[in-house]
Amino acid sequence: NTSSDQNPVEVFDSVSVVNVNLTVKTEIGCTDSTSLSIETFGLPEAEIVGETNVCVGEVALLEGTLLSGEPGGSVSWTGGPVDCTDCLITNASPTVTTTYMLSVIDGNGCETVEEYEVYVRNAVAAVIDLGQDTFACVNEGVQLNLEIDQSLVSIAWSTDEDGLSCYQNCPNPLASPEGLTTYQVEVTNVDGCKSIDSVTVDIIDDSREFVTDDPVICKGDSVSLNVDYGTSPQWTSEEFLACDDCPEIQVSPDTNALYFVQVLSENGCTIHDSVEVVVQEPMPVEAGGDEVACINEGTELIGTGTGQASWSPADLASQPNDFQTQVNPTETTMFFLTVDDGVCQNRDSLLVEVLTSAEVFAEGGLVCLGDTIELTGEGLAEDLLWYDNDENIIGTGTALPLVPRESEEITLVGVLNGCDSDTAYVSVEVIHSPVFGYPESITLVPEVSFQILPSVDSTQGYTFEWSPADGLSCADCPDPYVSLTDEKTFSVEIFDPLTGCSTTEDIEFKVRTRCNGDLFTVPNAFSPNQDGRNDEIFVYSAFIGNFTSWRVFDRWGAEVFNTTDMGQGWNGSYGGKSLPPGVYAYIIESICPIDGTTFYKAGDITLIR
Structure with a gap:
């Protein structure tokens, strides 16, 4: 195509690159030429989809889509009210049927315009209001309040956002978002008209410390x-x-x-x-054990604990704020130690007893002859000294073991430095054990029964226990019968329940097949002093039926006792008068039960007064 216009206009109907030549000629015939390369671009392509039929007050969603074109351009909605004029997607709110136009200019500056008609029918959408944007407290929810002016068919909350207690047909759900969230609701009325509103819920965290620090x-x-x-x-x-x-x-x-x-x-x-x-817990506090002090001497108190110490009465302590202090009360005083560790106070106490002298107590008692008794003493004293009747020190300390041979009085002296000493007296009563004077040895012939008789007739309530029991007629009587074929030793324990004392005597039994003096046993001493023990002396033998006589002589050979009854004892008298102490001789005559011959036994007896 050619043109003689100085500024020609050319419409390009295809995408291409066109070279244009310009030639200029002057009036005198001079010419000059230049050329220009023109590149043509295609128009951008766009489309609109969305609601085509809405109610009065209803929002129509218009979605523009750029199908082609150079990036970097712009868009613009015109024709009616929209929420966003420079967005591809926007909400339109027409009140009458309206044609909306979307102008798209691409990066090359090429523009295209798309039209979209939204028909507004004769029905009115509900007016809804979610109110102002609100907030929810952290870990709490907020109730959304949807206000509506007419009857509805349905309520639908957008499920794009979490945190609602209800999404369908609930006007007032509880919103519990985790962060800033916008909730949208779509309401449909009986005419099928839809209304949309939204509300933004923010999260407020008012958490803080508002109470006392941990005490x-x-x-x-x-x-x-x-x-x-x-x-x-x-x-x-x-x-x-x-x-x-x-x-x-x-x-x-x-x-x-x-x-x-x-x-x-x-x-x-x-x-x-x-x-x-x-x-x-209060820390342990120990003021120490009770103290004893002599008047004007004082004593040292040593307490223990963790923290600051304080003694009271403070005026009686040399260092009342130290655990270790010297006190010098003039009378018995209770001292208190208080320890403060910064949190707790704990207290303990002790008694300082002020004395003018030591105080001691002692306890004696009864003891069987030959047994040990332990005397005990106690009291307020540093040293305890035990003295006998001759004022000899026989022991120290709180206990004195003693084996007395006779009743006596023991003295206990308590010594306390700075104080006068104190004295206590105890009596020790020695009780003699029961004595029955059984013979130490008895000789028998085989299988002849013999009754063991004590030298004292009265048992005085004593108890007896023989061992071994084999060969005896009884094991708990004072005078059992014995029959043996072999030699054997028996022990008898005699117990006095009134005194608690006991004694044990052994009797050896010998068995002989011929007769001699060993078949008779006579104690070597007795004491006829009317004390109930060994007041008479007897002859013991298994041959009572074969006994002939028993005679006793003084040192000059005069007969002082004669009997043919072996069961009769001598009481140390002659003619009704007590004989003096001394050694007396005796002769026993008997018939041997084995061969019928006569045999004798001679010996001596010591009479003790």
Whole structure:
């Protein structure tokens, strides 16, 4: 194509590159030429999809799509009211049937315009209102309130956002978002008209510390817990609370305890806090054991504990704020040691007894002859000294073991430095054990029964225990019968229940097949002093039926006793008069039960007064 116009206009109907030549000729015939390369671009392509039929007041969603064109351009909606004029996707709110136009200019500056008609029918959409944007407290929810002016067919909340308690047909769901969230609702009325609204819910975190720092208290003490922020406090705990809705509470737990409290913040949010009361046991305190001090001497007190010490009465202590101090009371005084470890105070006490002299007590008692008795002494003394009747020291300390041979009185002296000594007296009564005077040895012939007779007739309530029991007619009587074929030794324990004393005697039995003096046994001494023990002397033998006589002579050969009854004893007298102490001779005559011959036994007896 050619043109003689200075500024020609050319419409290109295809995408191409065209070279244009320009030739200029002057009036005098001079010419000049130049050329220009023109590149043509295709128009951008776009389309619109969306609602074509809406109600009055209903929102129509218009979605523009760029099908082709150079990137970097712009879009623009015209023709009617829209939410966003330079967005590809927008909401239109026509009140009458309206044709909307979408102008698309691409990066090459090429423009295309697409039209889209939205028909508005004769029905009115519901007017809805979700109100102003709101907030929810952290870990709490907020109720959304949808206000509507007419009857509805359905309510649908967008499921693109989590956190609603209900999404279908609920006008007032509870919203519990995790962060800033916009919730949209679509309402459809009986005419099929839809209305859309949205509300943004933000999250407010009013969490903070608002109660007392964790306190440490001593067991048995109380502490105040205070709320310094918020309103409407509500306390909870496993411990008993005198007031659970007070801003300040007084507690006194026995062990570590947690207390929980909630308040309303300035924004109306419920916020929580807690406090732990740590209960500390008082540290052990020992003031020491009770002390004894002589007047004007004083004594040293040594206490133990952890913390600051304090003695009272302080005016009687040389160093009242030290664990170790010297005190010098003039009378018996109770001293208290208080130790403060910064949390707890604990106290212990001791008694300082002030004396003018030592004080001792002793205890004696009864003891069987030959047994050991332990004398005990105690009291306020540093040293205990035991003395006998001759004022000899026989022991020291709180116990004195003693084997007395006769009743006596023992003296205990208590010595306390700085004080006068004290004396206590104890009596030790020696009780003689029961004595029955059984013979030490008895000779028998085989299989001849013999009754063991004691030299004392009265048993005085004594008990007897023989061992071994084999060969005896009884094991718990004073005079059992014995029959043996072999030699054997028996023991008898004699117990006096009135005194608790006992004695044991052994009797050896010998067995002979011929007769001699060994078949008779006579004790070598006796004491006829009318004390109930060994007052008479007897002859013992298994041959009572073969006994002929027993005669006793003084040192000059005069007969002082004669009997043919072996069961009759001599009481140490002659003619009704007691004979003097001394040695007396005797002769026993008997017939041998084995061969019928006569045999004798001679010996001597010591009479003791």
